[in-house]
Amino acid sequence: MGDNNRTNYGIVNAKPIADRDAPISTTGFIGWLRENLFSSVGNSILTIIGLLFIAYTVPSILNWTLFDAVWSGGADACRENPHAACWTFAGSWWEFFLYGFYDRTQRWRIDLVLWVLYVGVAFVVVDDDVRKTRPTSTILGFFIAIVSMVFMSLMIQHGAPVMWTMAATLITVGLVIWAWGLPNGRSRLGLLLLFAYPVLVFFMLGGGVLGLSKIATSDWGGFSLTLVIAITGIVASLPIGILLALGRRSDMPVLRLVSTLFIEFWRGVPLITVLFMANFMLPLFAPEGANIDQLLRALIGVALFSSAYMAEVVRGGLQAISKGQYEGAMSLGLSYWKMMGLIVMPQALKIVIPGIVNTFIGLFKDTTLVLIIGLLDFLSSVQTASTNPDWSIRSVPYSGYIFVAFIFWLHCYGMARYSQHLEDKLNTGHKR
């Protein structure tokens, strides 16, 4: 201040320093190459080996799966060209892959259910605010129109009564139009579907109401069966898992013990064992004459099994919520359930979205295990078809497995993308 001897130390940078462009070597394509592929001698060698490997394998993979593959014709076309994929196998058998042994004259009932599913999911995954913007609304509209046309024509092709086709159109289109205009249309339709959809599937597929013929679950099969098992597991596991996780963290010792035992039991046994027990051992203990449906037993097994996994995922999220959040909620007078439902769960579930979706994806793929108790799921329907003598061609089983893998991948990747989107959207905590 008044110390004149030291004024030399006082430096004031009055002028701001303008930004300059970074050196060429750190930006642009060259900079990218340098940094990512050729940053050292070792990395350069690895890059070259990698490129050679790609050059060696990718063309033959593409040739086998796409360019040389058989896209049309019947089994004979594949027999003539056994060294490439036989996609006409999937083309000829797709009805079996989708419907299994479901009554041919009633397959429109599955079409109806799938129609609602795909339109509903497409609608629900698009955010309300994004839906109203131009390109998205057009794309979504087109998608819904195309899906609707495909399934409507399938329904007609499968001999659906006119009344049912019209009802399905009205329900699907009506729901979308209803939800489109609502402020929270997405979540309202989502909630409605979550609770109403399993009921719809149960009555449409099983029949016995509204003049629909009864169809035994042993006739269900193919991808539609896979979806039934997966959706049941998904819809049941989240709420049961949340309750189990809360139970395991409860202050009440008995509740905590029961939840812990339940979780550790189901987590500790392989799903195959669960399915075997449900299928072969349960009937031994059941009273004479009591006949629980085979599919139902498998569904319960899958649901309880995945609930135990879900409980642990949710518990991980609960543990990440600080004590302060509970105290903040309690100090405002919120009851236990309101505190959990409004404050703790929304945050905990958000944190564990990757884990939840991971469990869903795992569950979706694990449904293929039901083939060991003789249920004809998607994978086993493809296997069954590939043992058909007319199709005993070298390339058929491979093509079949790739087809199964592709369909599974489409659905699982869809779930993964949606979970990523949810994470981004819900990330409010650190947004600045």
Added chain:
Amino acid sequence: MNENTQKIDSIKLEISDEVVIRIQDMNKWYGAFHVLKNINLEVNRGERIVVCGPSGSGKSTMIRCINRLEEHQEGHIYVDDIELTGNLKHIDAIRREVGMVFQHFNLFPHLTVLDNCTLAPIWVKKMSKKEAEEIGMQYLERVKIPEQALKYPGQLSGGQQQRVAIARSLCMSPKIMLFDEPTSALDPEMIKEVLDTMISLAEEGMTMICVTHEMGFAKTVANRVIFMDGGAIIEQNEPNNFFDHPQHERTKLFLSQILAH
């Protein structure tokens, strides 16, 4: 501090005879550890009490017993003549009367500032959304951040977050406010804005119990200062006497430590 000194006169308000909090022979243990020893305290409506003491002296624990964030094992606590027991109805009733502001704000990060304020009025008081939002905005204006209403807590500075936390409590129109070291987690520049908010609350006659190390606040706003050590209330007095003529050796030592610099 000058600004605050001017305010003292205006807030040496009348304190009513009505007792709103009565703590009788309260004892609390964490496991085998005796954290609160024979606490006796009566608070009248309109009182502004500052609780101070070294860390671990039980000051936070004591005020957290008042809205049952901590459970006491012996003795009685009455808030507005309702006894605090295991009875959930009583706990709910008391939590409606008692607002609390925390050191780390404890705002709900997944909700906007306004939603933070309206949540309890809507879900606990069953207010309509519109009414709750009006009240929410009113209190956000009181703490001078109505323009932040639609932001998320993570987008605000610490001082702003703490003011939101105060507004959130006020939305439940509590009769008593508890402050648990409300400025301890703040940058020095932000302490004043929070203290100013608390001072204006005091001016309106709110009954307040503040655990704080802000001795300036204690001197100007409090009508009573309580000193705790080792889980017991060692000394209490009106601020002038407390700071100028501390009686107990422990109080003298504490004051010399914190006022030394």
